[in-house]
Amino acid sequence: MNVSVPCYPDFIPLDINLKDSLHPRLSLTHDGVSEFTFSSLYLFRNRYKYRISRAPLRNGEEGGFIICGEQPGEDQASGVSFFMTPCAAPEIETISSLFESCSYWKNISETVLSPAREKLEKHGIIIEEDRDNFDYLYHRKDLAELSGKKFHKKKNHVNNFLNTYPNHEQRSMCAELIPAAMDILEQWRQETLLKNENEDGDYKATKEALELYKTLTLKGSVFFIDGKPAAFCLGESIARGRMFVTHFEKAISKYRGIYQYVNQAFAASLPEFFTLINREQDLGNEGMRQSKMTYRPCDFVRKYKARLL
Numbered sequence: 001m002n003v004s005v006p007c008y009p010d011f012i013p014l015d016i017n018l019k020d021s022l023h024p025r026l027s028l029t030h031d032g033v034s035e036f037t038f039s040s041l042y043l044f045r046n047r048y049k050y051r052i053s054r055a056p057l058r059n060g061e062e063g064g065f066i067i068c069g070e071q072p073g074e075d076q077a078s079g080v081s082f083f084m085t086p087c088a089a090p091e092i093e094t095i096s097s098l099f100e101s102c103s104y105w106k107n108i109s110e111t112v113l114s115p116a117r118e119k120l121e122k123h124g125i126i127i128e129e130d131r132d133n134f135d136y137l138y139h140r141k142d143l144a145e146l147s148g149k150k151f152h153k154k155k156n157h158v159n160n161f162l163n164t165y166p167n168h169e170q171r172s173m174c175a176e177l178i179p180a181a182m183d184i185l186e187q188w189r190q191e192t193l194l195k196n197e198n199e200d201g202d203y204k205a206t207k208e209a210l211e212l213y214k215t216l217t218l219k220g221s222v223f224f225i226d227g228k229p230a231a232f233c234l235g236e237s238i239a240r241g242r243m244f245v246t247h248f249e250k251a252i253s254k255y256r257g258i259y260q261y262v263n264q265a266f267a268a269s270l271p272e273f274f275t276l277i278n279r280e281q282d283l284g285n286e287g288m289r290q291s292k293m294t295y296r297p298c299d300f301v302r303k304y305k306a307r308l309l
Contacts, residue, residue: 003015003021004021005021005022005065006053006054007053007054008053008054008055008056008066008094008097009053009097011051011066012051012052012053013045013050013052014041014045014050014067016042016212019042019215019216022038022041023037023038023217025064025065025087026065026086026087027237027238027240027241028240029086029111029238029239030109030111030239030240031110031112031239031301032135032137032238032239032242032243032245032301033107033109033135033303034238034247034278034301035107036084036107036109036238037236037238037245038216039209039216039217039236039247040247042216043205043209043216043247044205046204047072047205048069048070048071048072049069050069051067051069052065052066052067052068053065053067053068055087055088055091055094056090056094063090063091064085064087064088064090065086065087066083066084066090066098067083067084067085067086068081068082068083068098068101068102069081069082069083069084071106080103080104081103082102082104082105082106083102083106084105084106084107085108085112086107086109087112088112089108089112089113089115089116089120092119092120092123095120095123095125099307099308103307104305104307105125105305105306106133107130107303107305108127108303108304108305108306109301109304110304113127113304120306124308124309125306126306126308126309127304127305127306128305128306129302129303129304130303131284132281132282132283133281133283133303134281134282134301134302134303135245135278135279135280135300135303136280136281136282136292136295136297137243137276137277137279137297137298137300138267138276138277138279138295138296138297138298139276139277139298140267140270140272140274140276140277141275142295142296142298143263143267143277144264144268144270145268146158146264150296151295151296153294154260154295157260157261158260158261158264161255161256161258161260161261162261164256164257165225165226165255167225167226168223168230168261169223169225170221170222170224170265170269171221171222171223171224172219172220172269173213173218173219173220173221175214177222178210178211178213180222180229180232181210181222181229182210183229184222184229184230184231184232184250184252185206185232185250187252188251188252188253191253202248206234206250209234209248210234213234216236217236218234218235218236218247219234219235219244220232220234220248220266221233221262221265221266221269223251223261223265225255230251230255230258231251231252231258231259231261231262232248232250232251233246233250233262233266234247234248234249235248238278239276241273241274242274242275243274243275243276243278244274244276244277245277245278245280246277246278246279249263276298279292
């Protein structure tokens with residue numbers, strides 16, 4: 001069922017039936033912001049309490065979408081409200097109205113910001129880089145080949161994995177492999193809970209992504225060692241088809257080098273028209289940042305946040 005998005009100031013909750021309305025427009029956004037795909041928004045709709053509206057027309061043209069949400073706090077009542085504009089910056093009157101109910105403007109891409117920045121700053125809107133939410137970009141070929149001195153350690157990890165586990169197999173995600181991927185996810189969750197007590201990260205979103213992978217048009221692979229499920233990854237095409245974003249990557253940690261192998265093998269299996277791989281943000285986690293930097297990103301999807309002076 002195709003559900004239409006109401007015009008601002010009316011909002012509706014993000015629903016699976018909005019896919020046909022949102023997906024075509026979001027897939028055309030240029031920058032490749034990892035959050036701005038229908039699947040990413042939908043799978044985290046409950047965490048951020050997403051609601052969506054359509055921006056008023058600008059000079060007779062469609063103004064894109066407005067998404068409101070809440071950044072979770074330590075308790076359920078302490079969330080901080082924000083809004084996002086994936087396609088374009090709304091008129092200043094709409095932005096001013098949004099700031100009346102939202103604390104800040106989140107995930108502003110360079111393409112959205114650039115034509116509007118001067119006008120926004122004249123109206124007392126403070127804009128700053130949001131480094132914790134920068135998406136990491138890598139040349140697909142670099143991750144697939146791991147050539148040269150800068151990838152020497154990564155290449156060694158992959159080679160050691162291949163030597164230790166010669167009976168390995170990579171298979172494209174399909175309906176019959178979902179139970180195997182679910183088994184990997186459950187084992188990953190148990191490992192995570194043991195390390196971090198009650199924190200199981202993006203377990204719920206990953207589980208739903210597997211359940212709805214076909215509806216959400218996600219692509220991925222499942223990896224087996226000695227015939228047993230060992231790892232999987234799942235993502236999708238963004239930025240008009242030139243970029244692939246990896247949303248989820250889970251593995252059973254007893255297989256040494258499994259994550260390095262999955263990263264390399266999946267990059268090698270992607271079609272060559274994907275020139276870039278987006279491996280999302282580090283969220284300010286220092287360990288995650290160091291890990292992502294070791295793969296030598298070629299660039300970032302820079303994001304900005306804004307607030308009223």
